[in-house]
Amino acid sequence: MPTLHLTGPLGTSLSVEVPDERDMLTVLRRYGKSGWTSGEIPPGGLQLPLSMADLFDWTLIGARAYTTSDGEQAVMYRGQSYKRRELDEVDTKKLKLPKIVKYSRGARPTDPPHLKEGEEGGVQYVTLISFRGGGRVMDSYVDPAKQAESRA
Amino acid sequence: MPTLHLTGPLGTSLSVEVPDERDMLTVLRRYGKSGWTSGEIPPGGLQLPLSMADLFDWTLIGARAYTTSDGEQAVMYRGQSYKRRELDEVDTKKLKLPKIVKYSRGARPTDPPHLKEGEEGGVQYVTLISFRGGGRVMDSYVDPAKQAESRA
Amino acid sequence: MPTLHLTGPLGTSLSVEVPDERDMLTVLRRYGKSGWTSGEIPPGGLQLPLSMADLFDWTLIGARAYTTSDGEQAVMYRGQSYKRRELDEVDTKKLKLPKIVKYSRGARPTDPPHLKEGEEGGVQYVTLISFRGGGRVMDSYVDPAKQAESRA
Amino acid sequence: MPTLHLTGPLGTSLSVEVPDERDMLTVLRRYGKSGWTSGEIPPGGLQLPLSMADLFDWTLIGARAYTTSDGEQAVMYRGQSYKRRELDEVDTKKLKLPKIVKYSRGARPTDPPHLKEGEEGGVQYVTLISFRGGGRVMDSYVDPAKQAESRA
């Protein structure tokens, strides 16, 4: 039987069996709602197509979207808050950059060095996830509530 | 059957099955009373709401609260002592800081660099847990004895 | 029953049983097609014989070959793109170097230092796989579609 | 069934089931006699009460006590030799230090930095275990042969 390996809000390490493999994402979502995550976010953050930026189901990684007191969109992941940043497309003769939506936070002294982006000595940050590129919507990663909205 | 992964006081690595998932915290508490922990405390320490500062059940992470010979409140976790520090709320025109209760200890030369907080060359410390913010009491993490007290 | 340990595109950590050991590579390929990988690429990258350079089945490591918009051959592995580079044989009186085909990418600030090759301060890169040396074709690692081609 | 995770003298990674949880330490001792260990010694070394210094059962961590050719007491752990050092109690007006018995070795270039104690550039060492403080004898960790001796 497939077995998911999970980390809880207190750091607890737990393995749970998934009776039917087709239910794996369901189990991940159920635990994710209580802040449990599976595995590690890779250094530099996850990468998903831009089309997922407003559809991604945060419970799949044990995260939770919320709006800060300043009205900013953010995501809480393992006790840290990551803010949404939108980098507009640049399309000039000199420079071509695609549109990117990313969730990142300022680096903390206790972050391992290889997670920190930006110049040493300057402002450094840690990226949770970047949405970029022309890939299609990945249905299995879509938040059911958002899908309903986007279809309405 | 869910399986908890534990580390013992001698570093022993053990996995134990939890017959019913609802008993997971009970099993964690039972092992925690003998100093067994599950998983790792994340760099920078755990984060719980301030309302949990006097209610948290330390056995959930294999820790034990005690009073030092100087009368200070402390917690023993994996052979290291972490002292309770209370950072009062600051609410001036210049600075707004919430009340924080944290358990931390002075850094040791053998601590991995990414666990050490404070300036390099200056005083550095390692945080086990911070209680901050307005979250509600998390019933499942409350020490039964303390809950009884707080309701008395 | 043998158990494969896998990492998914969101970092998800999953173990799956392989009913018959002879099916292990089949299971690895099936998950690899959806971007799941097993274990870690060793620092410095994988090493296979040169004869495998055009036959290797990328699904065995959860990677996917594609052609960039510039017409270059590349491989997508865990959200990163690695370009094919061919180093021709050098056979002069002064220097003898064998032909090498490697897939590598420029280093990113978030790569752990021990993955980065090339001089610090200069151009650094990360190698996914090198094909070099006179070893025989490893049948079990060959992409069935490519094998058919190469025999046609 | 509880499962112990072990590392063998060749680095082999093995998990073994413990039929009855009460037999866990017995299984640990049986493997430990052949140099198998479970888990990792934490950075800075294990901490046990001073009362255990002459009673600890080294097989619980896969170590073996012996006397060097110079007549010194030492312990062999994972291919490295740790010597017994006794730090006497200091009780002056200026300084109060408890008695400590520790097993340590000189640092090697291949030791990860966070295991090395002492000043960088000066003499550095790695501690396996420290016996200090007034805790009671932990019966389950006592070497049966030594217990018999100490009671004789």
Added chain:
Amino acid sequence: MPTLHLTGPLGTSLSVEVPDERDMLTVLRRYGKSGWTSGEIPPGGLQLPLSMADLFDWTLIGARAYTTSDGEQAVMYRGQSYKRRELDEVDTKKLKLPKIVKYSRGARPTDPPHLKEGEEGGVQYVTLISFRGGGRVMDSYVDPAKQAESRA
């Protein structure tokens, strides 16, 4: 049932059950012949008695002995070649060093720092295994073919 944790030539992470514990080394040898290894070589390399230098069964760690084109004895382990070096006994008034047989290779830029021996900036190397000291032949680690030879 005991379970062995293995790493394959492509980095694949696999666990296999060993029906009878007495067959553990047999299973290790069978996988080792195809380049599978279990666990990690400790920093600084494995340590075995000198009496094992010509008898050790390399398949136990997934390695393979061969002779280089220059006629040197070497061992291939996880895609890297380690050469045999013999350090003769030194027995003068000034210095006493035992005979050592070791297999090592030059350090590569992608080796983690704590694996590299020798002075930083100078020649650095990585040791796979050292045979030294007066220990007895460990029968269970002997290559059956070599044992037959040595007895002939």
